[in-house]
Amino acid sequence: MAYDVVVLPGDGIGIEVTDSGVAVLRAVAAAVGLEVDLEFLDAGAGAYQRTGVAIAEPVMAAVGRADAVLFGAMGLPDVRREDGTEITPQLDIRERYDLVAGVRPSTLLPGIDPVLYARDIDFVVVRESTEGLFAGRRDPRSADPDVEHDRMTITRATSETLFDIAFSLAAARREAGHAGRVTLFDKANVLKSQAFLRTVFDEVAARHPDVETERVYVDAGVMMMVREPERFDVVVMENMFGDIVSDLAAGITGGLGLAPSGDIGRDHAVFQPCHGSAPDIAGLDVANPVGMILSVAMMLDWLGDRHDDGRCLKAAARVRAAVGAALSAGVRTRDIGGTASTSEVTAAVVAAL
Incomplete structure (x- = not known):
């Protein structure tokens, strides 16, 4: 079958790293006999400036029809709505298609100098991505000019989906030789919404008695993540906590330029690097494309699992191996201590496929 992406x-830099990801995708697809049809569409802050709409309905509908979505980066700091917030179509997509789980691997890759003493870092942050402290982002502003509010909403349905994905991921990682443990980061000792989240976690955990679990307050958890990152395997949490913790997890393994992610629901998925649009370096051919290239690998793994397609799984493994080979050979962008350009890293990965 052909996959529509x-x-x-x-x-x-979303534009540049997307070019890199597409180049790698096309090369590996040809190598393994995989047919991928790509549809390039416009959305983001630039689209908002040109049309007044950040993501048009035909684009949003195409996202829903696709087998998967590759997403570069969206938003520009000087393009804002009337309420002062940035343009964030990625949040609209997550909410529209119930992309509940933001899956963000944190792995110390070959050729990357350790930030911490630990040399064996390999865990996954699973961030709830549609509610939590982001739930009220469309709420009206306060009528009191001296007070503003945001709300945290936790629902059973969303939390159960989130935890099902986390436990499934842990089971798959255990089969691959990892610990297969799920850790909940929360603040259940203070916030009633977080206490409810822990209750739902306990209920879902009871349905997976073969998977080891632990519950850690988020403030203690981030300290442990720095001091002993090797203790973690799958770490799951509310939206805002996950937004912060996933960046910390990227930092301890070399930075956001290396960090891939997938926004995953029961029926749809979007794959993108964890970094933002970085307009200060856009067009300079210096952005690190590895996060996007590894997001392509995540997409291929997801398609392979979803459609029982060994070609996709083989392609994903080849992409990861090629990234490791390029980095080990010293082909690195300046954010991770190298001198290579975006184009040079991309070419090295394609050559290693």
Whole structure:
């Protein structure tokens, strides 16, 4: 079968790293006999400036029809709505298609100098991505000019989906030789919404008695993540906590330029690097494309699992091996201590496929 993939390059360096990801995808697809049809569409802050709409309904509908979506980066710091917030179509997509789980691997890759003493870092942050402290982002502003509010909403249905994905991921990682443990980061000792989240976690955990679990307050958890990152395997949490913790997890393994992610629901998925649009370096051919290239690998793994397609799984493994080979050979962008350009890293990965 042919896979229909919608590509949303977006803004800033999103455009450049998307070009890199597409080049690698096309090369590996040809190598393993995989047919991928790409549809490039416009959305983001640039689209908002041109049309007044950040993501048009036909684009949003195409996202829903696609087998998967590759997403570059969206938003520009000087393009904002009337309420002062940035343009964030990625949040609209997550909410529209119930992309509940933001899956963000944190792995110390070959050729990358350790930030910490630990040399064996390999865990996954699973961030709830549609509610939590982001739930009220469309709420009206306060009528009191001296007070503003945001709300945290936790629902059973969303939390159960989130935890089902986390436990499934842990089971798959255990089969691959990892610990297969799920850790919940929360603040259940203070916030009633977080206490409810822990209750739902306990209920889902009871359905997976073969999977080891632990519950850790988020403030203690981030300290442990720095001091002993090797203790973690799958770490799951609320939206805002996950937004912060996933960046910390990227930092301890070399930075956001290396960090891939997938926004995953029961029926749809979007794959993108964890970094933003970085307009200050856009167009300079210096952005690190590895996060996007590894997001391509995540997409291929997801398609392979979903459609029982060994070609996709083989392609994903080849992409990861090629990234490791390029980095080990010293082909690195300046954010990770190298001198290579975006184009040079991309070419090295393609050559290693």
